[in-house]
Amino acid sequence: xxxxxxxxxxxxxxxxxxxxxxxxxxxxxxxxxxxxxxxxxxxxxxxxxxxxxxxxxxxxxxxxxxxxxxxxxxxxxxxxxxxxxxxxxxxxxxxxxxxxxxxxxxxxxxxxxxxxxxxxxxxxxxxxxxxxxxxxxxxxxxxxxxxxxxxxxxxxxxxxxxxxxxxxxxxxxxxxxxxxxxxxxxxxxxxxxxxxxxxxxxxxxxxxxxxxxxxxxxxxxxxxxxxxxxxxxxxxxxxxxxxxxxxxxxxxxxxxxxxxxxxxxxxxxxxxxxxxxxxxxxxxxxxxxxxxxxxxxxxxxxxxxxxxxxxxxxxxxxxxxxxxxxxxxxxxxxxxxxxxxxxxxxxxxxxxxxxxxxxxxxxxxxxxxxxxxxxxxxxxxxxxxxxxxxxxxxxxxxxxxxxxxxxxxxxxxxxxxxxxxxxxxxxxxxxxxxxxxxxxxxxxxxxxxxxxxxxxxxxxxxxxxxxxxxxx
Numbered sequence: 509x510x511x512x513x514x515x516x517x518x519x520x521x522x523x524x525x526x527x528x529x530x531x532x533x534x535x536x537x538x539x540x541x542x543x544x545x546x547x548x549x550x551x552x553x554x555x556x557x558x559x560x561x562x563x564x565x566x567x568x569x570x571x572x573x574x575x576x577x578x579x580x581x582x583x584x585x586x587x588x589x590x591x592x593x594x595x596x597x598x599x600x601x602x603x604x605x606x607x608x609x610x611x612x613x614x615x616x617x618x619x620x621x622x623x624x625x626x627x628x629x630x631x632x633x634x635x636x637x638x639x640x641x642x643x644x645x646x647x648x649x650x651x652x653x654x655x656x657x658x659x660x661x662x663x664x665x666x667x668x669x670x671x672x673x674x675x676x677x678x679x680x681x682x683x684x685x686x687x688x689x690x691x692x693x694x695x696x697x698x699x700x701x702x703x704x705x706x707x708x709x710x711x712x713x714x715x716x717x718x719x720x721x722x723x724x725x726x727x728x729x730x731x732x733x734x735x736x737x738x739x740x741x742x743x744x745x746x747x748x749x750x751x752x753x754x755x756x757x758x759x760x761x762x763x764x765x766x767x768x769x770x771x772x773x774x775x776x777x778x779x780x781x782x783x784x785x786x787x788x789x790x791x792x793x794x795x796x797x798x799x800x801x802x803x804x805x806x807x808x809x810x811x812x813x814x815x816x817x818x819x820x821x822x823x824x825x826x827x828x829x830x831x832x833x834x835x836x837x838x839x840x841x842x843x844x845x846x847x848x849x850x851x852x853x854x855x856x857x858x859x860x861x862x863x864x865x866x867x868x869x870x871x872x873x874x875x876x877x878x879x880x881x882x883x884x885x886x887x888x889x890x891x892x893x894x895x896x897x898x899x900x901x902x903x904x905x906x907x908x909x910x911x912x913x914x915x916x917x918x919x920x921x922x923x924x925x926x927x928x929x930x931x932x933x934x935x936x937x938x939x940x941x942x943x944x945x946x947x948x949x950x951x952x953x954x955x956x957x958x959x960x961x962x963x964x965x966x967x968x969x970x971x972x973x974x975x976x977x978x979x980x
Contacts, residue, residue, distance in 0.1 A: 528961045543749075556738045564869075602617055773785075819879045822875070837856070850895060874900075
């Protein structure tokens with residue numbers, strides 16, 4: 509076996525070639541810094557992976573993003589023609605609700621209100637809560653920093669808003685439990701509205717009245733993907749970075765810290781044992797992988813980080829070439845936990861983007877399990893197929909055999925920003941202070957969505973540039 513090592517330290521070594529690592533590397537490369545990415549998988553892209561099959565384009569991970577940070581249009585502007593904005597008609601979100609006298613009777617998808625008037629008319633919320641929302645601007649601020657999302661929503665809006673708006677929303681975003689997720693970590697913008705303005709309504713009005721510069725105007729909140737699927741974005745980033753800056757298919761990387769304060773990576777490729785040194789180390793791996801990756805950190809050092817819990821998710825791709833669902837022409841339908849504890853939601857990518865299914869056909873992405881039903885991850889393929897078929901027939905009236913049916917299991921899909929998040933973030937900051945150039949990143953902090961990964965990658969690259977310039 510051959511052995512290879514680099515004698516000149518790199519500016520940055522990035523562990524994990526998902527969207528965070530690729531975005532960080534892209535911006536560093538643009539600024540002229542030396543870098544290398546090490547990835548366990550045989551490809552770049554991380555959890556983002558798109559497929560083209562039989563006229564369908566589908567994802568085995570995230571299906572869309574939202575333009576919720578200016579970093580998103582900034583990055584995509586470098587790749588003209590790549591971004592695709594969802595059809596405006598598909599902006600509607602649906603919520604499953606029982607309209608009969610008993611739970612589960614006459615379950616129907618109803619539009620989530622998009623205006624005060626539709627909010628007054630919807631059967632999703634109780635009359636008491638509809639009236640109580642008028643008092644929301646006059647309610648006192650909360651006094652608990654680690655108040656759960658459920659506690660905050662019930663206190664300010666009422667239980668029916670929790671049950672039929674926030675609970676399904678949290679199930680769709682985090683696959684999590686709003687009673688355990690802490691607002692200031694999981695929904696920081698909502699937390700800030702109450703902290704700064706004392707009210708969601710007053711805060712929303714004040715934010716709407718604020719003058720917007722060009723960057724703020726670029727945050728359109730539109731749903732987006734990329735032409736041909738989200739993998740086209742990660743592929744474009746990887747192509748720009750260049751293959752020589754990647755080591756893929758590396759399952760055994762270990763990082764040590766030298767006496768000079770450099771980070772030394774040792775790993776094995778087909779060419780033999782490799783050694784690389786760098787001034788800055790960026791990790792984007794899941795929390796449980798940090799112990800093996802960074803042996804210079806003790807279990808005690810990492811305990812507040814590696815205790816992070818992840819929601820397991822089963823994702824099913826379903827497609828038919830000659831079926832359309834005009835009654836379900838929406839971004840998708842989210843499911844409250846007390847309406848169906850197994851089903852998180854049904855998204856409708858072909859209603860958002862016209863290239864996702866053959867003309868006249870339909871593509872759905874169905875999500876099961878999460879923190880409300882973690883046992884679903886171990887269901888057999890036959891059990892999952894039966895579960896999905898029953899829900900689609902009962903809720904959407906679909907009886908035919910699909911032309912496309914694929915099952916993807918994600919045992920560690922989405923990190924849960926629970927009460928332990930404060931200790932985790934403090935430890936990450938503490939370790940950065942103790943070990944110059946160490947950046948523990950990825951979804952363990954700063955949000956879980958595609959826009960969060962892009963924003964974090966851009967911010968990391970900017971921070972590393974500043975620190976490298978400061979030491980020149």
